[in-house]
Amino acid sequence: MPPRLNPTLRQRRIGTELRKMREAAGLSIATLSRALGIDRTQVSQIEAAKVGVSPERLRSFAAACKCMNEPLIDALEAMVQDRSKGWWTEYRGTLPEGFLEVAELEKSADSLMLWVLTHMPGPCQTISYASSTFGRLVPPLPRHELEARTAFRMHRKTDLRRDQKPMTFFIYESVLWTRFGGTEILREQLVSLLEDSEHPWMTIRVVPFDIDTFPGAVENLTYAFGKVPELDTVEIESSRGPVYMDAVNELTSYRSIFARTESMALSESKSRSLIRKIAQSL
Incomplete structure (x- = not known):
């Protein structure tokens, strides 16, 4: 072979x-x-x-x-x-391989923990918000590629919700104010985020501006928990595609970063209150 x-x-x-x-x-x-x-x-x-x-x-x-x-x-x-083919293989040859790998990582994980400080977590994005985030790229994507990326992100979202995959999101407050696509799209996104926060398998917590010091990571992170701790994976979002970390010392370091972030984040109820307040102020 x-x-x-x-x-x-x-x-x-x-x-x-x-x-x-x-x-x-x-x-x-x-x-x-x-x-x-x-x-x-x-x-x-x-x-x-x-x-x-x-x-x-x-x-x-x-x-x-x-x-x-x-x-x-x-x-x-x-x-x-496991010889099964994931749904993401339908997009092979249409989207960059990194897109497919992120979907594969999410599917194989027992649970997910994300830290985002540039845009809403992918599994929470509305279709309008997702299209707007891809639409901001320079040079602009061709229309067919923009539509393919948006459809793929919605497919990821649907698949994770079907599985009711346990997910925890730590969102820096600036994300709640950044208007990808304009005010109406952001308001719709914030309302959707509030609805998501009520799901028992989704935890949404905001890291506010007024923390004493920044938690640590300055890029979007996904910590995917494997079947055993040795199979945990950290994905770092990059403009050139995802970067994966799985060395023991790296995993230990990023667990520490997430623990620090968790200690600085608002509670779920206070996070909902802040999201609602920002949505109403737009």
């Missing part, structure tokens, strides 16, 4: 975790290949997600690395066995 040209986010994560497993055991690629009885090139390709790995090979890999973390091994085996 020829090597994969474009491994998915899930496939890359499996390879990354197997590489971490090998490195934690202090094994070289050559040593592990001898233990498994396969060519060292095959080990390299498995870790780079260029080729797949069977559940049997996965467990042999873990055993050779003396990995005793059964919950992690079970979670990786479930990922290996």
Whole structure:
């Protein structure tokens, strides 16, 4: 079977975790290949997600690395066995790959925590607001691409709500005042945000202007909680596409950032009051 040209986010994560497993055991690629009885090139390709790995090979890999973390091994085996195609694959070739990867990350996560300070969280955006955020880009997007991106964002929103995925949003107050598309679109968006805040599986908290110091992160963040803590992922939003973090020290750092943000955010009820006040003042 020829090597994969474009491994998915899930496939890359499996390879990354197997590489971490090998490195934690202090094994070289050559040593592990001898233990498994396969060519060292095959080990390299498995870790780079260029080729797949069977559940049997996965467990042999873990055993050779003396990995005793059964919950992690079970979670990786479930990922290996998942051959389903997500709805986002319909957009392959139409939208940048980064869009598809974010949808895949959201779908695979047990729960999500977001920190936003430039625009409303994607899972909360109305269609008018979403279209306006994409419409501000320079140079302007062609109409068909603008419509495709907006439709994709609405599909993401619908899918997460269908699953009732637990989500927590920390929103910097400036987001509530920034008028993408104008006053009416922002007012509609704020009313929609208030409605969202009543869902039991959605937590919306505002970080106000008058905090003593800025929480820490100066970019939009998504913390996706995996089936086990080792499979957590941080996505940093970038104009050039999403950047993913999964190293243990990175995850620890971003958990600390979110804990600091949470300590500075208004309560849910006070956040609703502020959102309502701003909507009424527009």
